[in-house]
Amino acid sequence: QQQVKQSPQSLIVQKGGISIINCAYENTAFDYFPWYQQFPGKGPALLIAIRPDVSEKKEGRFTISFNKSAKQFSLHIMDSQPGDSATYFCAGSNNAGNMLTFGGGTRLMVKP
Amino acid sequence: DAGVIQSPRHEVTEMGQEVTLRCKPISGHNSLFWYRQTMMRGLELLIYFNNNVPIDDSGMPEDRFSAKMPNASFSTLKIQPSEPRDSAVYFCASSSQGFEQFFGPGTRLTVL
Numbered sequence: 001q002q003q004v005k006q007s008p009q010s011l012i013v014q015k016g017g018i019s020i021i022n023c024a025y026e027n028t029a030f031d032y033f034p035w036y037q038q039f040p041g042k043g044p045a046l047l048i049a050i051r052p053d054v055s056e057k058k059e060g061r062f063t064i065s066f067n068k069s070a071k072q073f074s075l076h077i078m079d080s081q082p083g084d085s086a087t088y089f090c091a092g093s094n095n096a097g098n099m100l101t102f103g104g105g106t107r108l109m110v111k112p
Numbered sequence: 113d114a115g116v117i118q119s120p121r122h123e124v125t126e127m128g129q130e131v132t133l134r135c136k137p138i139s140g141h142n143s144l145f146w147y148r149q150t151m152m153r154g155l156e157l158l159i160y161f162n163n164n165v166p167i168d169d170s171g172m173p174e175d176r177f178s179a180k181m182p183n184a185s186f187s188t189l190k191i192q193p194s195e196p197r198d199s200a201v202y203f204c205a206s207s208s209q210g211f212e213q214f215f216g217p218g219t220r221l222t223v224l
Binding site for chain 2: 032034041042043044045046049089095096097098099100101102103104105
């Protein structure tokens with residue numbers, strides 16, 4: 001499996017601030033890029049996903065920015081809230097979302 | 113829907129013992145995935161099934177690991193014999209027609 005590199009490993013943001021998590025991938029065949037959110041003791045849950053035919057996708061406070069030429073994508077969380085404190089994983093797939101390769105994860109803490 | 117169901121939630125065993133993890137996917141989903149999560153290696157795909165047939169098991173670490181899906185509502189992941197380095201959280205996930213995967217709560221395995 002090709003790597004997906006995620007940064008930073010941990011992030012502390014004040015309530016109301018913007019959280020930014022970055023990912024870079026190697027496999028140019030990837031055509032689906034989801035972000036998963038995981039709370040302690042729970043399984044990951046899909047947060048938002050993007051296909052490479054668009055450069056940005058927004059759902060509420062969450063936005064994915066995608067740069068195909070640089071093979072990079074990022075998650076922006078606007079107006080971050082303490083309830084957003086969780087671990088976030090980016091991933092890439094080239095098999096209709098089946099063969100997901102996950103990044104290493106980012107532990108986000110939003111301080112009240 | 114109850115979501116993906118995994119059992120047991122916690123398993124503590126001794127090195128050399130056989131361990132069987134169980135998963136019930138969401139009804140109607142035709143793809144099932146087994147993942148392993150550790151601090152060192154992150155979230156790794158072990159094997160996935162489509163319509164009860166194993167499609168890719170390249171992530172299975174070694175012959176001690178085996179997975180079966182005898183019908184659309186049940187799958188097992190077996191480790192025999194277990195070793196301390198198998199200690200991890202094992203997740204089962206299911207999806208319908210690819211893309212969004214729904215994860216179960218996981219089984220925390222500790223091998224002493």
